[in-house]
Amino acid sequence: MTQQDITASPIVDIAYLARSEHRIPTLLSLTERPRSRSELCELGGVSSSTMRRTLDEFDDRLWIRKEGYQYVATRLGEVIASGMEDLIERIETERKLRHVWHWLPDEISDFPFETWSDMTITVAEPDAPYRPVRRFESLLRNTTTIRFLRPEVALMDLCFDLLYQMVGEDVEMTLIDRPECHTYFHTTYPRRSSEMMQQDNFVILEHDDLPQYGTGLLDRCVVVSCYEEDSGTVYALIDTDAPAVREWAKSAYDTYRASARPVELEPSTE
Incomplete structure (x- = not known):
């Protein structure tokens, strides 16, 4: 290397690696x-020259x-490759989170990066507006307990048939939501709602001062649902099995559970 190479900014090497998509995968x-060079050409999809x-x-x-006739990374190359791989992972995680960041609980920003990278983020798209709800429905099928703080109509309505079935199968379910949300289900599905409320394994509570996001504890994961304030639609669903998130979610749920009150609805039939 020349003296100029040694004294150049590290950004020069980072920029060199980033300018072509084949360079980092090659290293x-x-x-x-x-x-061999021919194998690397095939892996990188580039010409021999x-x-x-x-x-x-x-x-x-x-x-x-x-x-x-072959090439292999030196220890210096291994360090650079590992660092670039870590950087790419961080940027990929940030890109997943940036569009939902302002909907998330403030506590999530305090979690370490490794916790963020373990999150599965499902975002509604114009051609797939119910993608977060469908993701939630798939998670419901693998749990025997549901404790949910602010599940909201937009998330639970499309899953109501499954929820009704799960209550009948003795799945333990406690939902803490706003009074108007419980009223919606009781008036839209009066017979089945009344049947569910008569089951010991189904508890609904109400609270007037809930956070702007939903927090659910399932057997294997925690879900955080993000709602658009104006429309009430589910913009994104985050699920993770990270212990730190579960500890936070349980604490939040327990706090609101302690101050929630039983729902009192008039009996009705469909």
Whole structure:
């Protein structure tokens, strides 16, 4: 390397790697095992001349060495490859979160990055507006207990048939929501709602001062539902099995559960 190379900003090397999509995967592949240039061309989808220039640049930086007709990453190359892989993972996680960040509980911003990366984020799209609800429905099918703080009509209405079935199958279910949400289900599905309320495993409570998001505790995961304030639709659903999130969700649920009150609805029939 020249003196100019040594004193240049690290951004120069980062920019070099990022300018072509094949460079980082190529370096990563060379940390796994030695590979020939033809194999690297196939993996990267580039021509032999392009790969030759890439390998020459890697060699100039001491990131690789040649073993016979193959190339393999040096220890320096392994460090750079690992760092770039971590950076890509962080950016991928940030891109998932940026569109729902302002809907999330403030506590989530205090969790470590590893907790964020474990989250599954399902966002409604113009051509798939019910995607978050369908994700929630799939999670419901694998649980024997449901404790939900502010489930909201938009999330639960499309799942009502499944919820009714689950109550009949003795799934333990406690829902804490706004009074008007319980009224909606009682008036829209009067017979089945009355049947559910008569079951010992089904408890509905109401609260007048709930957070703007929903928090549900299932057997295997925690779900956080994000609602659009104007329309009330479910914009996104986040689910995770991270212990830190579960601890936070349980604490929040228990706090509101302690101050919630029983629902009193008039009996009715369909």
